[in-house]
Amino acid sequence: MNTKNIERWSPWLLLFGVVILWQTITSALQVSEFIFPSPARILEQLVEHHLVIAAHAWRTFWVTLAGFGLAIVVGVLLGFLIGSSRVAYAAVYPLMTGFNALPKAAFVPILVVWFGIGIGPAILTAFLISFFPIMVNIATGLATLEPELEDVLRVLGARRWDVLVKVGLPRSLPYFYASLKVAITLAFVGTTVSEMTAANEGIGYLLISAGSSMQMGLAFAGLLVVGAMAMLMYELFGLVEQHTTAWAHRGSQGH
Amino acid sequence: MDSAVETPFVDFQNVWLAYNEALWAEGRFAVEDISLQARRGEFIAIVGPSGCGKSTFMKLTTGLRMPSRGSIQVDGQPVTGPLKISGMAFQSSSLLPWRTTLDNVLLPLEIVEPYRTSFRQRRAEHVERARALLASVGLSGYEDKFPWELSGGMQQRASICRALIHQPRMLLLDEPFGALDAFTREELWCTLRDLHAAQGFNVILVTHDLRESVFLADTVYVMSKSPGRFVVRREIELPRPRDLELTYTPAFTDIVHELRGHIGAMRKAGAVINQ
Numbered sequence: 001m002n003t004k005n006i007e008r009w010s011p012w013l014l015l016f017g018v019v020i021l022w023q024t025i026t027s028a029l030q031v032s033e034f035i036f037p038s039p040a041r042i043l044e045q046l047v048e049h050h051l052v053i054a055a056h057a058w059r060t061f062w063v064t065l066a067g068f069g070l071a072i073v074v075g076v077l078l079g080f081l082i083g084s085s086r087v088a089y090a091a092v093y094p095l096m097t098g099f100n101a102l103p104k105a106a107f108v109p110i111l112v113v114w115f116g117i118g119i120g121p122a123i124l125t126a127f128l129i130s131f132f133p134i135m136v137n138i139a140t141g142l143a144t145l146e147p148e149l150e151d152v153l154r155v156l157g158a159r160r161w162d163v164l165v166k167v168g169l170p171r172s173l174p175y176f177y178a179s180l181k182v183a184i185t186l187a188f189v190g191t192t193v194s195e196m197t198a199a200n201e202g203i204g205y206l207l208i209s210a211g212s213s214m215q216m217g218l219a220f221a222g223l224l225v226v227g228a229m230a231m232l233m234y235e236l237f238g239l240v241e242q243h244t245t246a247w248a249h250r251g252s253q254g255h
Numbered sequence: 256m257d258s259a260v261e262t263p264f265v266d267f268q269n270v271w272l273a274y275n276e277a278l279w280a281e282g283r284f285a286v287e288d289i290s291l292q293a294r295r296g297e298f299i300a301i302v303g304p305s306g307c308g309k310s311t312f313m314k315l316t317t318g319l320r321m322p323s324r325g326s327i328q329v330d331g332q333p334v335t336g337p338l339k340i341s342g343m344a345f346q347s348s349s350l351l352p353w354r355t356t357l358d359n360v361l362l363p364l365e366i367v368e369p370y371r372t373s374f375r376q377r378r379a380e381h382v383e384r385a386r387a388l389l390a391s392v393g394l395s396g397y398e399d400k401f402p403w404e405l406s407g408g409m410q411q412r413a414s415i416c417r418a419l420i421h422q423p424r425m426l427l428l429d430e431p432f433g434a435l436d437a438f439t440r441e442e443l444w445c446t447l448r449d450l451h452a453a454q455g456f457n458v459i460l461v462t463h464d465l466r467e468s469v470f471l472a473d474t475v476y477v478m479s480k481s482p483g484r485f486v487v488r489r490e491i492e493l494p495r496p497r498d499l500e501l502t503y504t505p506a507f508t509d510i511v512h513e514l515r516g517h518i519g520a521m522r523k524a525g526a527v528i529n530q
Binding site: 247 | 347365
């Protein structure tokens with residue numbers, strides 16, 4: 001097995017190692033499943049309750065995507081606004097940074113008052129937590145423009161809009177795709193957190209109800225599923241990034 | 256048309272520029288009292304130490320900056336804003352990495368009038384012209400490559416093509432060959448010489464390579480550092496077409512040496528002032 005293969009399989013090897021270690025320790029020490037279930041027990045529960053888990057997972061999945069979609073729209077628009085105008089950048093950026101520092105879980109009770117229990121708070125929490133990286137990355141991509149290139153275009157009578165569309169937007173695309181990877185995982189966090197207190201469906205709800213009935217295996221199975229979904233989406237956007245903006249990922253050794 | 260021949264194409268009359276009001280009030284100017292006349296099709300080189308206001312001069316000529324005092328006319332018209340009849344290229348090629356070489360060269364046509372309005376309808380025509388232009392600088396076969404697949408010299412050739420695609424009357428080059436190795440640089444001198452000979456546009460070349468300026472230009476201006484002033488104007492009478500061999504002749508080296516003397520004297524004077 002050469003180095004490249006080892007590198008490729010290393011995450012799986014590590015995961016496998018951790019699971020084995022986990023199983024060994026829980027078996028050897030006979031840890032109670034109500035405290036810390038073994039991987040075998042979690043798998044057992046996953047299979048046993050697969051229909052229930054799948055239903056909750058589907059709910060969490062589409063709610064996350066809805067919030068994430070909203071985050072893309074708002075993030076791109078806001079990013080475009082503050083990246084294309086210095087005044088807007090100066091005005092909006094500090095406020096946004098302050099907003100981003102707030103724990104989004106703290107919004108859930110307020111959202112429940114406004115929208116009631118259900119998908120409303122979950123979608124909005126997913127949105128609130130994930131639009132920030134998208135906005136910042138779009139703005140950064142737009143704001144970095146070589147002065148020489150700007151001169152070349154301005155002398156031709158280019159309007160601000162031309163420069164934004166021909167240069168700024170394409171340039172910010174790699175930043176945009178990179179931010180999608182981060183944002184989608186954050187969106188899953190938002191949905192799950194919100195569902196824990198403000199929903200009767202979804203993985204977050206499953207975690208709370210399994211926990212309160214001491215079904216630790218089921219709770220861990222829920223965690224496993226939400227983690228797997230987030231990773232899958234991360235990898236998906238990673239692929240999209242590689243295929244749409246190859247020019248930004250060229251190796252230094254050429255093609 | 257006799258009068259058109261007599262009026263200079265580029266005409267700077269006692270031009271001063273301070274970058275903002277505070278600097279103006281302090282009397283600190285980026286360029287001072289610049290006067291210059293270039294006839295149609297003339298190749299001008301401006302040499303001087305780094306940071307002497309050469310690039311400021313370019314901004315003034317293209318109308319990206321307005322003079323604080325004095326007047327600038329190009330082609331008989333006062334310069335009031337960005338001058339579309341000019342094309343610019345810089346030391347960094349600043350090609351867009353997501354566009355092919357061909358699409359990079361076509362970029363100005365998507366922006367500048369009158370090409371802009373009919374760009375889509377007449378695209379085939381423009382593509383043909385861009386290919387011809389790229390071929391004339393030795394880039395045929397590279398049209399569909401991306402800039403990062405080209406060498407530094409090739410990128411610079413493409414950048415010059417981008418500056419020329421809208422058939423400007425005036426080409427402004429700010430140390431375009433500064434980042435290239437000596438052999439590539441000399442190749443590009445010849446490329447530029449041939450383009451100028453074939454198309455007859457005006458060139459303003461900013462450089463700190465004296466051999467480059469003497470080889471290419473009709474007139475060399477030496478600029479002093481802060482404040483930027485023209486201290487010497489030297490016409491290069493060497494016959495055209497000029498061959499690279501010329502750079503090894505005594506006539507050529509004498510001129511380079513003479514210009515070098517002016518710059519040396521200026522640096523010495525500067526050192527005295529600094530003490």
